[in-house]
Amino acid sequence: xxxxxxxxxxxxxxxxxxxxxxxxxxxxxxxxxxxxxxxxxxxxxxxxxxxxxxxxxxxxxxxxxxxxxxxxxxxxxxxxxxxxxxxxxxxxxxxxxxxxxxxxxxxxxxxxxxxxxxxxxxxxxxxxxxxxxxxxxxxxxxxxxxxxxxxxxxxxxxxxxxxxxxxxxxxxxxxxxxxxxxxxxxxxxxxxxxxxxxxxxxxxxxxxxxxxxxxxxxxxxxxxxxxxxxxxxxxxxxxxxxxxxxxxxxxxxxxxxxxxxxxxxxxxxxxxxxxxxxxxxxxxxxxxxxxxxxxxxxxxxxxxxxxxxxxxxxxxxxxx
Amino acid sequence: xxxxxxxxxxxxxxxxxxxxxxxxxxxxxxxxxxxxxxxxxxxxxxxxxxxxxxxxxxxxxxxxxxxxxxxxxxxxxxxxxxxxxxxxxxxxxxxxxxxxxxxxxxxxxxxxxxxxxxxxxxxxxxxxxxxxxxxxxxxxxxxxxxxxxxxxxxxxxxxxxxxxxxxxxxxxxxxxxxxxxxxxxxxxxxxxxxxxxxxxxxxxxxxxxxxxxxxxxxxxxxxxxxxxxxxxxxxxxxxxxxxxxxxxxxxxxxxxxxxxxxxxxxxxxxxxxxxxxxxxxxxxxxxxxxxxxxxxxxxxxxxxxxxxxxxxxxxxxxxxxxxxxxxxxxxxxxxx
Numbered sequence: 001x002x003x004x005x006x007x008x009x010x011x012x013x014x015x016x017x018x019x020x021x022x023x024x025x026x027x028x029x030x031x032x033x034x035x036x037x038x039x040x041x042x043x044x045x046x047x048x049x050x051x052x053x054x055x056x057x058x059x060x061x062x063x064x065x066x067x068x069x070x071x072x073x074x075x076x077x078x079x080x081x082x083x084x085x086x087x088x089x090x091x092x093x094x095x096x097x098x099x100x101x102x103x104x105x106x107x108x109x110x111x112x113x114x115x116x117x118x119x120x121x122x123x124x125x126x127x128x129x130x131x132x133x134x135x136x137x138x139x140x141x142x143x144x145x146x147x148x149x150x151x152x153x154x155x156x157x158x159x160x161x162x163x164x165x166x167x168x169x170x171x172x173x174x175x176x177x178x179x180x181x182x183x184x185x186x187x188x189x190x191x192x193x194x195x196x197x198x199x200x201x202x203x204x205x206x207x208x209x210x211x212x213x214x215x216x217x218x219x220x221x222x223x224x225x226x227x228x229x230x231x232x233x234x235x236x237x238x239x240x241x242x243x244x245x246x247x248x249x250x251x252x253x254x255x256x257x258x259x260x261x262x263x264x265x266x267x268x269x270x271x272x273x274x275x276x277x278x279x280x281x282x283x284x285x286x287x288x289x290x291x292x293x294x295x296x297x298x299x300x301x302x303x304x305x306x307x308x309x310x311x312x313x314x315x316x317x318x319x320x
Numbered sequence: 321x322x323x324x325x326x327x328x329x330x331x332x333x334x335x336x337x338x339x340x341x342x343x344x345x346x347x348x349x350x351x352x353x354x355x356x357x358x359x360x361x362x363x364x365x366x367x368x369x370x371x372x373x374x375x376x377x378x379x380x381x382x383x384x385x386x387x388x389x390x391x392x393x394x395x396x397x398x399x400x401x402x403x404x405x406x407x408x409x410x411x412x413x414x415x416x417x418x419x420x421x422x423x424x425x426x427x428x429x430x431x432x433x434x435x436x437x438x439x440x441x442x443x444x445x446x447x448x449x450x451x452x453x454x455x456x457x458x459x460x461x462x463x464x465x466x467x468x469x470x471x472x473x474x475x476x477x478x479x480x481x482x483x484x485x486x487x488x489x490x491x492x493x494x495x496x497x498x499x500x501x502x503x504x505x506x507x508x509x510x511x512x513x514x515x516x517x518x519x520x521x522x523x524x525x526x527x528x529x530x531x532x533x534x535x536x537x538x539x540x541x542x543x544x545x546x547x548x549x550x551x552x553x554x555x556x557x558x559x560x561x562x563x564x565x566x567x568x569x570x571x572x573x574x575x576x577x578x579x580x581x582x583x584x585x586x587x588x589x590x591x592x593x594x595x596x597x598x599x600x601x602x603x604x605x606x607x608x609x610x611x612x613x614x615x616x617x618x619x620x621x622x623x624x625x626x627x628x629x630x631x632x633x634x635x636x637x638x639x640x641x642x643x644x645x646x647x648x649x650x651x652x653x654x655x656x
Contacts, residue, residue, distance in 0.1 A: 040477065041582050045481055193634070201583070204576065205627070212628065
């Protein structure tokens with residue numbers, strides 16, 4: 001989600017930065033609240049793991065810093081946690097991955113007005129004035145990089161089928177970026193794009209039906225590593241040899257492992273790691289300890305993962 | 321309390337046996353029409369490979385729906401089946417991985433056998449627990465199974481640390497024929513589905529127990545007066561369903577070799593929809609296992625046809641499913 005911040009608000013943010021940094025310089029102890037979704041699937045499982053990893057490392061390195069991680073299953077629960085973090089734990093900085101943009105905007109604005117430094121991750125709030133800093137992954141590159149890669153892999157000619165996630169702005173942004181890039185290669189045909197719900201089982205079914213329907217499929221953009229698992233099983237079952245590449249996305253450890261091991265079908269991936277919560281927590285904590293502010297917008301770039309650089313994206317201990 | 325009238329209401333349809341038969345064949349007619357439409361929209365629909373794909377993927381929901389038919393006919397409901405399947409899948413993968421990692425080095429097939437036995441035991445235990453909470457605990461089945469729905473899924477999420485539980489690659493090799501192999505050209509899950517369906521139909525319609533279940537569903541008080549052991553029969557329906565969920569899970573695990581917190585999400589609704597589309601009343605009393613089978617196949621055929629064509633926006637796919645469900649329900653209205 002890209003937010004365009006009007007210039008007046010930008011000035012306001014700049015003023016708040018100045019005020020915030022004075023305050024932090026005065027405070028000798030930092031309590032950092034972290035509000036994230038509960039682990040309900042691989043990606044959020046990774047979010048929780050990386051948040052705790054950041055807590056461990058930061059607290060070991062800085063005795064004056066306390067990090068409190070709270071997970072919520074729904075927006076109202078998360079709003080309560082944000083209030084508790086302020087009133088009970090007396091936090092002076094907050095890193096939040098909002099479960100919903102609109103319903104969390106008001107609760108976050110309130111804690112910010114009470115002097116808490118707020119970093120918002122991944123999903124922007126509806127009012128940009130409610131956040132001091134915004135850290136997110138790059139959804140456009142998540143779609144553009146696979147399109148570039150697949151076009152090159154197929155030498156500009158061939159049939160691609162696409163799996164989409166769930167109807168959402170993130171999914172639209174990724175698919176639009178993919179389509180915009182793939183249009184530059186007239187020899188490449190996108191046969192169809194159906195929802196696989198970011199789910200292995202649904203991806204399996206959709207792929208089975210794609211393979212029944214299309215006799216020549218050169219590549220599959222599965223748009224998610226979990227869905228890629230279902231796609232690979234369906235191809236294996238149908239014993240199809242026409243498919244040359246299955247491109248997932250997000251850099252889950254099993255997918256990166258396949259790239260490392262030189263799998264026949266999975267030779268590349270694109271990073272959109274839940275590690276951005278780790279980066280956001282570290283950036284915020286280190287900046288606050290020095291009494292500094294973060295840039296208003298930090299985009300953690302999505303990078304093409306191939307065999308050459310896969311080593312740096314492989315985290316065997318993370319659940320994702 | 322006034323004794324409830326025991327004479328069955330005279331059904332107008334009963335006077336016209338031909339019409340009644342037509343209505344009970346409603347789901348089957350709908351399925352045939354849908355298949356004809358599918359073949360017109362895409363000739364690949366009518367290929368043997370595609371039909372076997374559809375039947376194989378129906379097997380999970382179909383087997384669960386057969387068990388669900390018993391519970392619904394007896395006047396109960398089970399909302400937890402999707403979460404139960406996910407937890408059994410996760411539990412059996414963890415257990416099999418542990419056995420395989422054991423330095424005692426068990427043979428692959430023995431480990432898989434142990435996993436299957438564990439799955440069946442868990443299914444039976446979970447089902448029996450539901451039955452006892454409903455009968456002895458006197459809690460509404462809706463509430464009991466809504467509670468366990470949350471519990472089962474939460475335990476799986478905890479087991480998997482929010483990620484995926486994946487079967488050891490060597491074991492996956494040994495286990496995969498259970499989903500992918502064929503006997504006489506028909507995939508194993510389809511055989512199992514057929515056996516479960518025939519078994520379910522025989523138990524429901526040809527045994528004293530089946531008659532008891534139907535009697536309890538149409539009037540529990542009367543069934544008690546008729547010296548039917550109502551509690552025991554009800555516990556058994558949940559136990560049977562638990563076993564069906566375990567069988568479905570045993571077939572499911574070798575497909576992807578993994579369980580994630582999204583495994584089995586909304587299976588309960590698909591199973592209940594299959595039962596009701598197949599002509600069993602949600603109020604209990606009477607039901608047909610073969611109707612349930614047709615209902616389950618019907619639901620997955622819709623999804624298959626939508627995937628094989630792109631005549632409407634992907635955003636509207638769930639709407640088509642909804643329309644077909646309502647139309648089929650319409651075809652059999654007035655039968656209760």
